[in-house]
Amino acid sequence: MKKQLLLPCLLMAGILVHNAAAEAQTIVQRDPLIEKMVRQVSSDSLQSYIAQLVKFGTRHTLSSTTDPQRGIGAARNWVVQKFKEFGAKTNGRMVAYVDTVTIQPDGRRVNRATNLGNAMGLLKGTDPNDKRIFVISAHLDSRVTDVMNTTADAPGANDDASGVAAVIECARILSQSSYPASILFVAFSGEEQGLLGGNYLAEKAKQEGWQIEALLNNDIVGSNNSSETRVIDNTRLRVFSEGLPAYELEKKAATIRNMGWENDGTARQLARYVKEIGERYVDQLEIKLMYRNDRFLRGGDHNPFVQRGFTAVRITEMNENFEHQHQDIRKENGVQYGDLQAFMDFEYLRKNTAVNLAVLANLAGSPSVPQEVSIDVKNLTNSTYLHWKPGATGKPKGYYVLMRETSEAQWQKKFFTTDTSIRLPYSKDNYFFAVQSVSENGQESLPVVPQVSR
Ligand SMILES: [Zn+2]
Numbered sequence: 386m387k388k389q390l391l392l393p394c395l396l397m398a399g400i401l402v403h404n405a406a407a408e409a410q411t412i413v414q415r416d417p418l419i420e421k422m423v424r425q426v427s428s429d430s431l432q433s434y435i436a437q438l439v440k441f442g443t444r445h446t447l448s449s450t451t452d453p454q455r456g457i458g459a460a461r462n463w464v465v466q467k468f469k470e471f472g473a474k475t476n477g478r479m480v481a482y483v484d485t486v487t488i489q490p491d492g493r494r495v496n497r498a499t500n501l502g503n504a505m506g507l508l509k510g511t512d513p514n515d516k517r518i519f520v521i522s523a524h525l526d527s528r529v530t531d532v533m534n535t536t537a538d539a540p541g542a543n544d545d546a547s548g549v550a551a552v553i554e555c556a557r558i559l560s561q562s563s564y565p566a567s568i569l570f571v572a573f574s575g576e577e578q579g580l581l582g583g584n585y586l587a588e589k590a591k592q593e594g595w596q597i598e599a600l601l602n603n604d605i606v607g608s609n610n611s612s613e614t615r616v617i618d619n620t621r622l623r624v625f626s627e628g629l630p631a632y633e634l635e636k637k638a639a640t641i642r643n644m645g646w647e648n649d650g651t652a653r654q655l656a657r658y659v660k661e662i663g664e665r666y667v668d669q670l671e672i673k674l675m676y677r678n679d680r681f682l683r684g685g686d687h688n689p690f691v692q693r694g695f696t697a698v699r700i701t702e703m704n705e706n707f708e709h710q711h712q713d714i715r716k717e718n719g720v721q722y723g724d725l726q727a728f729m730d731f732e733y734l735r736k737n738t739a740v741n742l743a744v745l746a747n748l749a750g751s752p753s754v755p756q757e758v759s760i761d762v763k764n765l766t767n768s769t770y771l772h773w774k775p776g777a778t779g780k781p782k783g784y785y786v787l788m789r790e791t792s793e794a795q796w797q798k799k800f801f802t803t804d805t806s807i808r809l810p811y812s813k814d815n816y817f818f819a820v821q822s823v824s825e826n827g828q829e830s831l832p833v834v835p836q837v838s839r
Contacts, residue, residue: 415666416826418562419746423666425558426739428731434550435542435607435726437463443539444527444546446575450500457574460525461504464572467553468506471560479560481506486585494532494578503582506556506570510563510749515778517566519748520600520697521555521741522583522686523548524576527724530713532577537713542726543702544710545576547607551738558742564749565779569597573686576604577711583686591693599655599748599831600697601741602687607734611704619733621671621703622663622740626656627678632694645791646834648676649817651696654832657795659698662747662829663740670736673703674794680705696831700737751830752779752822755805759838760813769813771835772806773820781822787832788816796832 438444441463442455450458461483468481483502488495504525510517527541528534540546549572556570575581583602590597609619630637630650641647653674660672679685679699687697706728714723753776761770771786783803787796788811800807801823809818819832 413665414827416747416750416828418826419666419743422558422562422746423739423743426554426735426742428735430554430557431550431607431734431738432726432731434467434553435546435729438525438546438549439540439542439726443535443537444525444541445535445539446501446526446578446581447495447497447499447533447535450502457526458502461502461572461574464504464525464549464553465506468504468556468570471557472506475508475560478511478563479506479508479556484586488575488581491579495581496533501575501581501585503574503586504572508556508560508564508568508570510565510567512565512778515565515567515753516596517749517753517778518569518595518597519566519745520569520571520597521552521603521745522571522573522600523552523603524574524582524686525549525572526574526577526582528577528711530711532711539724540714540726541724542729543608543724544605545603547605547729547734548603550734551603551606551741554738555742555745559745559749562746564746566598566749566751568745568749576686580684580686580689584689587689587693587695590690590695597690597695598754600687600690600695601659601700601744602685602697603700603737603741604685605701605705605710606737607729607731608702608706608709609704609730609733610706612706612708614704616704618703619730619736620669621673622737623673623675623701623703624656624659625675625677625679625699625701626650626652627691628653628676630694631678631688631692644837645817648794649819649834651831652678652691652698654819654834655696656698658748658829658831659700659740659744660795662744666743667736667739670740672740700741702733702737747828748831750824750826751828752781752824753777754830754833755784755820755822758820758833758835760818760835762813762837762839767810767812769809769811769816769818770806771809771818771820772838773833773835774805776822776830779822779824782825783823785821785823785829785832787819787821790816
């Protein structure tokens with residue numbers, strides 16, 4: 386027997402369904418445990434982490450790694466110390482370390498052999514068969530106007546102590562609970578010198594076959610205003626995701642073109658998921674999907690991951706103030722330049738951190754994605770038949786089948802079923818579909834777009 390229930394997508398912005406007869410309702414269903422964790426995100430804690438990070442003077446990648454007070458070495462040790470502090474209460478489930486590598490001069494932004502170190506905290510999952518890893522990352526290093534200036538004060542309060550503070554706060558709160566899957570907390574080094582720490586970890590993860598299912602890279606998430614246009618807004622947050630995949634595009638291009646899937650890659654699915662779950666748990670915040678991998682001609686530590694086929698997005702504040710980004714601290718014509726704490730909005734950073742926390746808790750608590758999700762094309766028909774197999778781990782209470790019109794940005798309808806197949810009276814010619822596993826508490830896996838089955 387099929388048990389099906391039609392739910393409108395939760396907390397979608399705008400009009401839900403084009404069927405006028407079905408008056409759409411917005412239902413907010415929050416898992417009380419995740420809701421409670423979201424409430425623990427503290428703007429005071431975030432502010433204190435940033436104050437400490439700024440105190441290291443500069444966190445330039447080529448600054449001292451041995452000075453106990455000043456430079457990137459002291460900073461990365463402090464981050465790992467925080468992870469260890471949280472880990473001490475987890476019965477050994479959380480481990481922390483600096484993952485180091487020597488980078489040789491590259492004739493660009495590294496002028497001498499450099500000891501590069503990513504600060505890592507791993508909260509291990511409770512299910513030994515569950516190999517999934519969900520990652521939250523940010524970059525610890527900072528810079529001023531001259532990217533090779535290793536000695537000037539480079540507070541990097543927003544770029545990117547804000548992201549690192551979000552990572553630490555998520556580690557603090559998430560480590561107090563357990564999840565079947567693992568969560569990895571990373572503060573990269575070497576971002577400003579050419580995504581060095583991101584490249585190093587992405588390559589290691591690729592070589593060693595880490596099952597990273599999603600990476601949320603937080604870079605510049607704590608200030609609420611723009612230079613020049615002087616917009617002030619702490620109610621919107623951007624999520625950048627690639628459209629056409631950087632990884633093996635040639636191999637996939639024909640299918641993407643035939644199916645019209647240029648807007649349905651895994652990074653775009655993750656971005657939609659961040660929007661749905663983020664807006665489900667965080668009030669007074671709208672998440673804007675940006676249909677590009679990063680800001681115009683710019684990059685971040687999610688790049689090395691998407692280039693290797695991992696699913697990764699960049700999370701960034703809505704407006705950037707370039708008087709406070711990559712600037713020497715100085716006053717010119719009465720304008721204060723520099724990436725100073727004074728320019729930050731800790732309430733905004735609290736909300737943006739809470740989005741990450743809700744998404745990570747929801748993902749790490751979800752059952753594995755359904756497998757072999759297929760759309761049947763044996764006959765020409767005006768209905769759509771989808772079938773799949775349960776995921777590798779977890780016990781789903783059922784599945785959501787997501788549906789949207791081909792021109793819509795967000796999923797419009799979700800059908801719940803306890804079965805592993807569904808026939809819908811909607812034509813596959815006119816809609817896109819995806820399937821996600823749902824846990825007993827309502828935590829959804831990432832959606833899987835069906836492959837064609839003949
Ligand atoms: Zn940055």
